[in-house]
Amino acid sequence: MLERANIVIVGGGVVGLAIAAELSKDNDGVFVFEKNKRLGQEASSHNSGVVHSGIHYPKNSLKAKMCVAGNKMIYDICTKGGIPFKKLGKLTVANEEGEFREIELLRRQGEENGVEGLEVLDAEGVREMEPAIRAEQALYSPSSGIIEPDYLLEYYESVTKINEGVIATDTEVKSIRKRDTGYELGVRNGESNFSLMVNTVINSAGLSADRIAQIAGMDTEALGYRLHLCKGDYFRIADRPPVKHLVYPVPEGPGLGIHLTPDLSGSVKMGPNAYYVSNIGYSVESSVEDFRKDVSRYLPSIINMRIKEDSSGVRPKLQGPGEGFRDFVIREEGDKGFPGFYNLIGIESPGLTASPAIASYVSTLYADSA
Ligand SMILES: Cc1cc2nc3c(=O)[nH]c(=O)nc-3n(C[C@H](O)[C@H](O)[C@H](O)COP(=O)(O)OP(=O)(O)OC[C@H]3O[C@@H](n4cnc5c(N)ncnc54)[C@H](O)[C@@H]3O)c2cc1C
DSSP: OOEEEEEEEEOOSHHHHHHHHHHHHHOSOEEEEOSSSSTTOSGGGSSOOEEOOSOSSOTTOHHHHHHHHHHHHHHHHHHHHTOOEEOOOEEEEEOSHHHHHHHHHHHHHHHHHTOOSOEEEEHHHHHHHOTTOOOSEEEEETTOEEEOHHHHHHHHHHHHHHTTOEEESSEEEEEEEEETTEEEEEEEETTEEEEEEEEEEEEOOGGGHHHHHHHTTOOHHHHTOOOEEEEEEEEEEOSSOOOSSEEEEOOOTTSOOSEEEEOTTSOEEEEOOOEEESSOOOSOOSOHHHHHHHHHTTOGGGGGSOEEEEEEEEEEESSOTTOOOOOOEEEEEGGGTEEEEEEEEOOOTTHHHHHHHHHHHHHHHHHHHO
8 A cells, every 4th residue: 555645855955945944834744755865955956055135146046035035044044043154245346338337237127126235336345345256336235145055054954854745865856757647756765766656846956856846747848847967167266265245247248257256264266157958966066266366356456366176066957048038936736736745946046045935935836736
């Protein structure tokens, strides 16, 4: 006889765990299945750890709404949970006419999205904040900051467990069949396999989220759910940290531009860049000299600094090469013939920042469709 579970969340990254923490407050039988031996080993541990403010996303997009709400929620969680964070503030810097226009657009967009405290600084204002940075103008966003993603992950994990949710690692969802009374999952656990009937499936599988929707029977091409892998490499400045704030160029291409991110110890990471790849892999492939050249446009002293290779991450992007903005897909798929099946697809940046807001959004969708 098949066992039965109430809610299965596929994927134990920061978003899947945030959803588990939220849903397990009011629901019994919440399970998280994570295919790797440890939680959060994919995008959730290969990112910049930036708590974004919400200036980068179009008004009314889920990315904008979830980021702005998530920003406040993350700082609350950190404060209440004793999780280290630094609200450093961020400068988006500009040196050319086209970039000045972009700064103005970001300011307006940010204000429309509800980002508080934005301020456009002139060259002197920038120099006062960051003497090493060369910029004619900058947009200052005081609500941007940094966290250590592992601590947030641990927080969501412990809340889920306190609420009696179950988290299973080394547990991979291999097949999903729609049945009259829910979904039948074929699951690998370690070396063995089992089947499970489930009322609700939440697909939070990050880089594999399109694949999970596909094995459930959805036509991911037709639905526009196909993911493109977009890699980003990081290098680290080995000399004395040249900045105290987050410093970003005006965004260009599929990423946010090669930026400077101090971590909680003050050491400064450069990156990530953004390039499309066909396979998931975490080795740094970019040239340090390309990074040095890009960053020298706003940090001239980078030319003489010692730089070492750091890490890389892979973004699950709905937007393919050369395509425009794509929003997060977060929806219950009842209207497509898959009631009780929730897809979270394309949860790239600002997914870490947005994680608590996404969790509360999914919880509202769940309550509305119950
Ligand atoms: C380079 C880079 C920089 C970033 N910087 C930032 C930043 O500064 N700020 C920010 O807010 N966001 C940032 N992000 C985005 C953020 O990291 C992600 O949005 C977030 O981690 C997504 O979490 P997730 O749980 O959806 O995905 P993941 O962490 O990828 O988790 C998905 C999980 O699903 C599991 N899984 C997949 N298939 C199965 C299966 N069949 N069965 C069971 N488990 C399965 C995977 O093993 C994985 O652990 C960045 C991302 C990248 C790549």
